[in-house]
Amino acid sequence: MPAHRPVVVAVDGPSGSGKSSVSRAVAARLGAEYLDTGATFRAVCWWCLENDVDLEDRPAVAEAARQLDLELGTDPTGPTVRVQGRLVAEELRTSRVSSAVSAVATNLDVRAELRRRQREVVDAARGGRGVVLEGRDTTTVVTPDADVRVLLVADEDARLRRRARDVHGTDDAAARERTRDEVVRRDRDDSTVSEFSVAADGVVTVDSSALTLEETVDAVLALVLRAVPEALPPGAEPPTSVADRAAQAVAP
């Protein structure tokens, strides 16, 4: 049996494609850490809103990002974010933050600072359990040197339905419309500073539109094991449901 090799896996893609859910599950199966890079942007946004920092005042927001005491807990079964010592969870997922966060994510000085912090987490995990990190630009800018890079996509209707179910508990037409701003407008704004609709060289596209969550997790896990067969820790479950549908979702 070859020795277990911890890996760095980067998952990119638009809002609602399943980056967070899939990356958490893949990290758990690999015994790796999990880094939600979006949470770092949300944390800066939340702190600025709480402290009346004008999000349009770009130097002030960048300074806040540099000064922020931000602690990221990377256990995939219960990731945490602490801002100035305070545990924040629901605070980061409110519509208030979701609607405002692009102003922070399009601030290039904030991006540079958060990229630095994200790389610190990845570098620490490299020598340990490995890490699955997710978020727009992780495959191209944060860790272009990751062992495996995945662009997770889903069509707009699937993404609106998923986000509507998460936020409003239903995916009927009214809920989907209410979700549109958070998904479609935000992706449009974010796409001015990061490319997450076209796979860069060496990045594999997985289309989750027609898959269940489990099938998507298995498809990504299968990709990881194809690249690094020793990535699965001893005793861990190999992918089981990689049925035809999941295999077809992986672009050649």
Ligand SMILES: Nc1ncnc2c1ncn2[C@@H]1O[C@H](COP(=O)(O)OP(=O)(O)O)[C@@H](O)[C@H]1O
């Ligand atoms: N095939 C699938 N792949 C990924 N997520 C799915 C799938 N089907 C349904 N979902 C659900 O869609 C939602 C995706 O949200 P999330 O993981 O937060 O996406 P993102 O991080 O890309 O915005 C989750 O509630 C997840 O359970």
Ligand SMILES: Nc1ccn([C@H]2C[C@H](O)[C@@H](COP(=O)(O)OP(=O)(O)O)O2)c(=O)n1
């Ligand atoms: N690496 C990243 C991660 C997130 N962002 C932006 C994109 C979003 O507007 C916010 C929040 O990201 P998050 O991943 O939580 O957003 P969604 O799960 O897609 O709704 O930050 C980014 O620009 N670069």
